[in-house]
């Protein structure tokens with residue numbers, strides 16, 4: 001059988017996500033001088049769009065880096081070596097946030113949560129109440145934990161701080177634009193995200209916004225930094241520039257994808273992602289599969305599925321890719337070989353979900369699992385509504 005070229009495969013991984021041809025073509029434009037009025041104009045539009053997505057009045061810094069770089073920028077600009085940090089991992093990406101703080105010399109305490117669950121706001125409240133001397137300087141939270149398919153209740157977690165002054169640092173790399181995040185209203189102090197997930201642009205850009213309280217903390221933060229010095233980045237951004245040469249093609253594409261997102265409406269995007277998640281999660285369950293994340297915390301941007309007994313994740317993913325051109329993700333960390341993951345954010349629509357379900361059903365059948373694919377398809381028959389009028 002002819003191999004399906006990667007360009008024709010459908011990316012159903014939780015990032016990078018598919019990019020519209022309109023945004024891809026924008027990325028193919030000539031390079032521009034990044035110290036020019038044209039660049040300034042483009043950056044002003046991008047920052048204004050990002051502010052709407054972050055739901056903040058604070059500046060949103062645009063960095064040429066990946067999501068991890070944006071997270072690192074939060075740590076190094078807000079903390080000093082020896083600072084007490086409460087890391088609240090719910091999976092691999094939360095653990096990365098903790099490791100990063102530790103690498104820069106923070107005194108990191110880990111508040112554990114069972115994999116597949118979100119952090120219980122009561123647990124956070126209790127821990128902060130015990131901190132009578134208010135030594136904890138920052139709390140590290142993952143909005144949407146991509147390794148387990150879990151979404152944390154950011155609003156409840158932020159308000160669980162009560163009058164504790166700890167800064168809340170949020171990794172919203174795999175949720176921003178797809179799931180509600182009200183940076184100002186929910187009093188989040190630092191939010192990090194990236195271009196390649198729900199923001200529907202290629203990889204290469206990281207975004208960071210700080211609250212006024214965080215900018216104040218930045219004045220005395222002593223962790224070493226140079227490339228990620230956000231005070232310097234902000235000075236340049238005010239002039240409509242970046243300190244260093246930015247990833248221009250990604251900016252061109254982002255400008256288009258942000259326009260599309262704003263035209264759709266941020267609330268409409270949240271609704272659409274909620275619907276996509278419900279559709280695929282209901283369909284997978286109807287098929288006879290077990291989802292990994294607890295129903296209360298299920299992500300709106302990706303779904304984690306337990307491998308049925310006797311089914312090898314690697315083989316299943318290989319067959320889906322080679323026979324049907326559907327690219328899925330495997331498990332990470334301790335969940336390697338135990339789960340597989342399907343991304344459904346950004347440009348992904350019903351047609352991709354239906355084809356994913358069909359090909360998954362076929363492959364499972366081939367591997368000896370009696371998938372109830374017809375039951376799964378009934379979910380779409382019931383819910384499919386016109387996307388155009």
Ligand SMILES: Cc1ncc(COP(=O)(O)O)c(C=O)c1O
Pocket residue numbers: 014015066067068069093142144145146171172173174194
């Ligand atoms: C929740 C979360 N945080 C951080 C990252 C890291 O982002 P990047 O790979 O862009 O550095 C990812 C990437 O998948 C993620 O899903």
